[in-house]
Amino acid sequence: MHQLTIAEIIRGLRDKQFSSVEITSHLLERIQQLDSQFNSFITVTGDQAIRAAAAADARLAQGDAPALCGVPIAHKDIFTTNGVRTSCGSKMLDNFIPPYDATVVDNFQQAGAVSLGKTNMDEFAMGSSNESSYYGPVKNPWDPERIPGGSSGGSAAAVAAQLVPGTTATDTGGSIRQPAAMTGTTGLKPTYGRVSRWGMIAFASSLDQGGPIARTAEDAALMLSVMAGPDKKDSTCLDRPAEDFTARLNDSIQGLKIGVPSEYFGEGLDSEVGARVQEALKEYEKLGAELVEINLPHSKLAVPAYYVIAPAEASANLSRFDGVRYGYRCENPADLRDLYMRSRGEGFGEEVKRRILVGSYALSAGYYDAYYNKAQQVRRLIKQDFVDAFQSVDVIMGPTAPNPAFKLGEKNADPVAMYLEDIYTIATNLAGLPGMSIPCGFAHGLPVGLQLIGNYLDEARMLNVAHQFQQASDWHQQTAPAAE
């Protein structure tokens, strides 16, 4: 049962091959037996899940079942869940029990899905390895001595370990796509504004987007259909009607023009990873697509621009964590300043503090023009590269990450080395475009991700393009040895 995709579970439940209570119990047992190896969950809500599964079974019996009725999922611990701790991977929120559900969480509840719990993540979504979590690092099911990627490492590992068929996650600089690549799963970051950020604890407000991680493009489409939609509670959420993202999965991709950026195949790319991606592109040619070499000339500026903009926005967003109204408060504060200084000094981890300081620097008097304003100008140049490219191609492809999963601790000495993990994914967030990672083979025995970048609001086509590859290959069906 744990090998089933969401689409298969939906059919299985409707055909009464098994009940939601049966599959939910089975997965909860698997989590209990296996997750100590991976640490992919921070909170497991077993009792609640069984109750929700029973309610789902009742609705299925009545024939009154919404789209994902009875399907087990899990949420990245960045989405607020009413009455259930939401930690954001941080000591700062270890005691935080939100009094409301995020819109994404509410959407899945309305769709009848059964949440098994909250998945582990880099603290406040800042990281590319899931090593900075207050709750300990997540281990990659393909090799538990290696990282699963980040910041949505728990969400990705849980799917790769077949503990849950789909999870919600978030992506600010690559945090859905890079862990999907590292764990051989399928992850999607939508166009900025597709998915409501209400209840999604903010890191960088102009970059953050929620999206699914699952085993197939079809499943990602089913999940995105639940996640996306207008929401008055998020003023940056686009006022576009809900869409069925599975509608175009089976369209032909004959004549599809695939842009291949020369900048994504240069220095720093592991040669085996590059080879797998080139092989995947050849597969697409066999499926009738045409490869077009393109240039994204400002690619090298994406990481520098991001490491001004994201920390600047984070320094503003994380100023709400002050020990006054919720979250961690230091012991015996001498005065108000001491309360702030020590609550934040003790509650935040090193990477978070580092980024807040960088952000404060970039926004401070005398530096704002040189850093923040400059980065925002470069951001427009980066976006323009994509707008120009999409004049002549339908979708852009390349590697998701420059290397497969590295060992725990390997990149901790130098923050910049860690930042370069997102070298291919970051520009997509700066431009606000939708992106995906799908498995396309192995390098040194570890999963490799193929990155797809779609045009604005073109997720349905991007999913179609991914789905066609998955119909013609079985990389996405490979199982991590630790999951067996």
Next chain:
Amino acid sequence: MAVDAQTVEKLAELARIAISEETIDEVSSRLGDVLQLVDQLQAVNTDGVEPMAHPLDEVQVLRKDEVTEPNRRDEFLALAPQTEAGLYLVPKVID
């Protein structure tokens, strides 16, 4: 470009984050590494380029100034370490 200890202290004050004496040098050095990375931006000519704050250049949505949310004050107060009479308690600010 390096960041000196004095700058780190000033930033720590702005961000209201206590940085211990022992770690100031390490924090300085790490900050310096990040700022060296972002200095690459200075090499680019951006004359006449409009800064972009929003990926799709959307504007702020407005709504009618009507009360739409219920008052859940007590539920929210329950999350705080110290409250009294509907107020959040902090150490005395004014002597």
